[in-house]
Amino acid sequence: MTNKEVAELAGVSSAAVSRFLNGGYLSEEKRERIAAAIEQTGYVPSANARILRMKKSDTVGIVLTKSDESTLSGVTAGLEKYLFAAGYGASLAYVGDEDGADFNAMRSMLERQIDGIVLISSAPVPGNLELFERARVPIVIVGQHARNRNCVRFDNFGAAYDLASALGCTMESRVAYLDAGKRYRSFGSDRRRGFLAGLERAGVPEGHVTVVTGGFSVDEGYYATKKLLAAGNDYDIVSCATDAMAAGAIKAVRERYGTVRRGKRPRVTGFGNDPILQAVAGPLPTVRFDYEECGIKAAEMMVDLLRGDVKSVTSMVLGYKVVGI
Amino acid sequence: MTNKEVAELAGVSSAAVSRFLNGGYLSEEKRERIAAAIEQTGYVPSANARILRMKKSDTVGIVLTKSDESTLSGVTAGLEKYLFAAGYGASLAYVGDEDGADFNAMRSMLERQIDGIVLISSAPVPGNLELFERARVPIVIVGQHARNRNCVRFDNFGAAYDLASALGCTMESRVAYLDAGKRYRSFGSDRRRGFLAGLERAGVPEGHVTVVTGGFSVDEGYYATKKLLAAGNDYDIVSCATDAMAAGAIKAVRERYGTVRRGKRPRVTGFGNDPILQAVAGPLPTVRFDYEECGIKAAEMMVDLLRGDVKSVTSMVLGYKVVGI
DNA sequence: TTGTAAGCGTTATCAG
């Protein structure tokens, strides 16, 4: 069913149908006839033809690099909310670890003429951004810092620093830190560096701190902690780069020390908003971020970019809240 | 940058460029010249023009009705994996509770000429399916039963029945069930009915069973349980329709009975694969579904539909595993 | 207010 067919049925020109759809000059009488024809035929206009003609899609592409589940849905919710309100659509693509998956997703968005792209990534930003630059498509990076690029991210370093400072460690404390891996700047190295700096500030001697690097899943947190404890050392604190790892760590700690809090049982800390962990392990020292706000800010930045009322590159850093101490 | 411009630069016709991109007859010499021109210009073909011309997009739309977070990412992962392998793209849209959000998302997919649509929904399937029927766009429903429609779902009734049967309840047992709400057939009424049937089978008298209906979040599980226990009754079992609710229930139980398992402290059961809950509350009786397989099956069904090698409507019911008993 | 017609970037047909 096309424009033209509807027009014929209604006894008007195809231009009239287009005007009906987009709000142009039209007599009340034709308006009704067209409405009836559309209703009758179930006509759905072709977005592709429109985009082709208009050379823009009023749509923003969102590419999510798979990582921490809960983060993503909060951020996208915020993004979509703001974008819709501003009259834009959103087109999502999840990408996993497969080779080149991010490139494919980004390219396919370009092919579909998205007007802007938001990259949500915990790993280093892919090198394929030139693609968008050449096409003059504005880019907003979420969750990472990128030199001279528009980005919105959380202050992971500061959050980890404050968390470490709030734990009440002394010169005697023994602390283990479970790092999420070098590949991930935001919840990997930023948190690790912040945490270690915080400990140093608190006066914990370097020799009392053990850092273990692994993945960010529950299982990886579990095995890393298990190994650590099996080595025969006692820790006052086992700090984890993510809530998922913390869940694994808690399991390992309980297996070793029993379920009751006493004596040498280490305290576990996490990082994130996981409500299930909060309920079951609480009060657990952790850090909360407002993911939805992050999405909103990113969307706002994008919309400003699209509307052209922005001149310079902005890098926005969002705050955090240390809880459960 | 367009087809034609690249063609000029390479000194060939636009048809040749098209053949280069889609693999048609082309001399090695021109092939090279075109490749060079594309490289040089950063040309990206327009998917919209192609779709307009071809009248198909080789893309499947996936509409996710917001609900249980963890479910979704597993199902979409399975869907995308299979679809990509079969040569299709996927286009995601998350929709929340806002009025008409699902309709808008579905319509916009139609406007973009998706070749098929997968609806992932825990609430009743929206009435807007005629849209797709009129457009002859195949539909696969995930997570719900829908009369005379292609669908893939889990056996929620059976799972809840088996879970109830496995709990070792006797004629003396007191059981509370936290229902997730009538709006949700799959994890609402199906699970409730299955659970109650299982209890009956196990010989638990109806009078010993309390059903409370609420939402499916951690908090709602917490408050419902708290209220239940504050009423002064003791329960042997508090069964929850979702793992999130179970997390809340566990918190409430601990607040009332302390953290040690003994005496009248009720056992809590959940429903789902939440790894964090498993680690921290385990072993917790719960039911596991293979979400990724669900996505794969749905994609398989869709691809069969698209390829036309399928005649009748299929309704597929996937199994489950009761664990943590 | 309304209709005509050109053009958006592809691909497929068809003649060379």
Add this chain to the structure above:
DNA sequence: CTGATAACGCTTACAA
């Protein structure tokens, strides 16, 4: 093997 050309469905001058 190659190139000209029509057509896909829509919007928008421009002319009426």
